[in-house]
Structure formats: C-alpha cells, structure tokens
Amino acid sequence: EDKRQAAYWYRKAADQENLGALYNLGNLYFHGEGVSKDKLKGIGLAEKAAIKGHVSALAFLGAVYVKGSAPGGRDAVKAWMYLDMAYRLGDKELAVVLGILEPKMRPEEIERAKRQQAQWLKETGLSVPPRK
Numbered sequence: 001e002d003k004r005q006a007a008y009w010y011r012k013a014a015d016q017e018n019l020g021a022l023y024n025l026g027n028l029y030f031h032g033e034g035v036s037k038d039k040l041k042g043i044g045l046a047e048k049a050a051i052k053g054h055v056s057a058l059a060f061l062g063a064v065y066v067k068g069s070a071p072g073g074r075d076a077v078k079a080w081m082y083l084d085m086a087y088r089l090g091d092k093e094l095a096v097v098l099g100i101l102e103p104k105m106r107p108e109e110i111e112r113a114k115r116q117q118a119q120w121l122k123e124t125g126l127s128v129p130p131r132k
Contacts, residue, residue, distance in 0.1 A: 003034025014045065022049040023057040030064070039071055050082065051124045058086035059094060066101065076105050080113040081120065088128045 007028050013021030022045050028034050030042025043064065049057035062083030068074030080101060087094040102110065121128065 003028060005034070007034040017048075019049045019052050019054040019057070022046070023054050023060065026057070027060065039069070043070060050085075051126060053089060053126050053128075055086050055089045055091050058082045058089065059091050062086060062094070062097070066097070076101065077109055077113045077116060080105065080110065081117040084113070084117065084131070085121075085126075085128050088131055 007025060010021040010025035010028065014025045026042040026045030026047075026049070028042070029036075029038045029045060031037070043061065046057045046060050046064075050061055059082070062079050062081075064070045065075045065079035065082065080098070083094050083098055083101070087098060105113075120126075
C-alpha cells in the first residue's frame with residue numbers, strides 16, 4: 001500500500017517534470033513496486049530525469065546496463081556512458097564501478113562509448129565537467 005501511495009504522488013510530481021519523482025517512479029515501474037512491473041517504462045522515466053542531469057537516474061541506468069537487467073541484456077558501452085556521466089556530475093563512488101568495468105572493455109568499446117556519450121550530450125544539451 002505504501003509503495004502504491006508513493007507511486008501516486010511520484011506520478012503527480014513527475015507530471016510536473018520533477019526530476020526526483022521521474023527517477024523514483026521509474027524505479028518503481030522497473031521493479032514492479034506499487035505499480036505493474038514495466039521495465040521499459042521504468043527506463044524511459046529514468047531517462048527523462050537523466051537527460052536533465054539527475055545523477056541517481058544516470059547511475060541507475062548505468063547499473064541496469066552493467067547488470068544486463070534491461071531488455072536487450074548487458075551493454076557495457078551504454079553502461080559506461082551513463083556511469084561516466086554520473087561520476088563526472090558528482091557520484092564519486094562510481095569510480096570503483098568504472099575501475100572494474102573499463103578493464104573488461106576493449107579499447108574500441110570505450111571509444112564507441114565516448115562517441116555515443118558526446119552525441120547524447122549534444123542532443124540533450126546536458127553539460128558535464130571533464131573527468132579529473
């Protein structure tokens with residue numbers, strides 16, 4: 001009941017483009033908590049928050065692709081793209097995850113991830129600082 005109530009209020013706030021609500025509602029849909037499970041809808045809502053720079057949404061999307069729990073399975077390139085942006089926007093704990101992921105990727109995969117990330121940033125208008 002609590003999760004269902006949370007989903008109701010998150011939906012109201014998400015309709016007003018509240019980034020935290022978009023991310024939280026997406027998480028509920030992804031896991032089927034308080035709402036019918038719908039991974040694609042959950043990812044879509046998280047992406048709406050990620051486009052505006054919501055760090056937790058970016059980290060969530062990266063985790064989804066690292067674990068392979070997205071429809072389509074594991075995607076190291078997409079995982080790196082999202083995790084790197086979340087890291088650069090302030091989630092410094094992701095240095096550990098990136099430190100595990102990067103050595104498992106081929107150099108051309110990292111280059112492709114960087115190109116896809118640059119294109120994504122250009123399309124969304126999101127600005128992220130360089131890696132330090």
